[in-house]
Amino acid sequence: MVEVRLEKVTKTFGKVIAVDNASLTFEDKKLTTVVGPSGCGKTTLLRMVAGLETPTQGSVYIGDKLVNEVPPWDRNVAMVFQSYALYPHMSVFNNIAFPLKARKRPREEIKKRVTDTAELLEVSELLDRKPRELSGGQMQRIALGRAIVRQPDVFLMDEPLSNLDAKLRVYMRAEIKKLQRLLGVTTIYVTHDQAEAMTIGDTLVVMNDGKICCIGHPDSVYSKPKDTFVATFIGSPAMNLLEGNLESDKGLFVTESLKYKLPNSMTRVTKEKGASKLILGIRPEDIIVENFKANGFVKTEVYMIEQLGRELLLSLKIGQHIIKAIAPTDIKLEIGGVAWMKFDETKLHVFDGKTDGLIV
Amino acid sequence: MVSLSYRQKRLLSQTIMYAVAAIIMIYCLFPIAWIFITSIKPPGAEFHIPIEYIPSKVSLDNYIEIFVEHKFHYYLLNSLVVASATTILVLAIGSLSAYAIARLRFKFRISSLLTILVVGMMPSIVMILPIFLIIRELGLMNTWLGLIITHAVFSLPITVWLLASYFAELPFDLEDAAKIDGYTPSSIYRKIIMPLSVPGLFSAGILAFIASWGEFMFALTLTHTIQARTALVLITTLPGAYHLKWGMINAGVILTLIPIIVIVLVFQKWVMRGLTAGAVKY
Incomplete structure (x- = not known):
């Protein structure tokens, strides 16, 4: 059983704080995705687990062992790089065999394990080729093969799918997930693609600005975002946020262009927290749009219609605000025309306008 | 002015180009x-x-004479040994220091590179006295080793610069991957960096070889007998007090040129690849 534990880990490069006091546990046999915008410190976090960077402060444990001072070649971790990092002068066979050769395994064992791995990844016919003769998807598989052939304690994946085209990326996503289940190796998967992080991870870690924002199951991170950053970063198109004030006696949420009656339960909790400046969050798919006036619906102007294929992404204008909403493709709307919308009250999020934290 | 068609213009410009090249x-x-x-x-x-x-009569007498009378093959051997050993020494030291400069993070990285550059830009004549004294005190006068060390000193700067820019082009991920695959920095250097740097090593090595082979001043100063004197230096001593055997001297020049021409022809592919290192993505 191998879990990876970080305790109050900080990494600075000169004056830049890449990772700021991060504490978390990557659970045994689980696939944990670390997601965040570029420069949020997620890759640095991964490289500290790999041993390619040493923490400025704090401790990194693999299993029960403190590994701060253990160089990468003595840690039993495998890593897949965004660039694949295949050795250009070696055949595919030798690329996969390279970690085994470092461990001075007998020749027959190396041959068997490389062949087995190649079969598992369906790349047996490529073993004699050089990396430059491979396509991106094939290189990706070889890089995976080099990681799994050695049966490591931990898999580290640094944006492994970013260089693939969209279709292949979705396919490989499922392959990686399947492989990880099959092998049952603790995996840390870094990506900037929130959709990839959501679909592939057993646990989702969101990072921003060197700090860990939240840790949780992808569903709960999505449905109960901890703050406005997580709310807008996870989910595409992003959650709509409206800043405004609460007129607490009437339970009305008021912005420059909109007055909205909050459900009573929400008003009560918000009052208890004592917040008056609020941010109201609603996901585009939780907005109901009609082309006729109905009870409880608000009048908006259709600003933009984008075809997503399965559905429409609407930009609706109320006063100064643009609100994104998802609507079925058969709705009859035109740009500049009028649309009526209503929020699904069960899916509303209320954030504190001062701290950005979730209230309800 | 006669107006020319597109074809004629191209023909004209090509003719001019080839004419200039021929000149x-x-x-x-x-x-x-x-x-x-x-x-x-x-x-x-x-x-x-x-x-x-166009000579009316062709004769190899000049060549025979330089070998028989002056034992030119011994001088060629001296040149060959000195240039080869210099090349090996320069590549061994130069690639290690270039690797450190290109890859490791340490405090005086840039200043050490600039120091090397300054040493490389120093005219060798200003160094001749101190080097003469050093080699003499070391007891290395008139030896291969004395000349090898000296030539290596002067070839190192360009070698380090060339190789450092070459190493800097190799992706960092490859080294990180090898570290994680279980290799220590020294074995990564042998198994990843060296094999991938063959073109760079070739071009740096050939430059060092040619520089050593053609170096005159130190070879003249530090060697004086058949034991260590190089072919190039011997040629300058061939004019005698009472006769000037141009034919034989020229035979010596041709013999000295041949190895360089052969090396460049054989390795020109590698040289070109090395000199354009960094021009295109690896």
């Missing part, structure tokens, strides 16, 4: 051709008037 070629190659022609005339024929641009 440059003749300018560079005529001296060598002249030396070669003189070397294959019978001894004494180089003084004949009118000048024979």
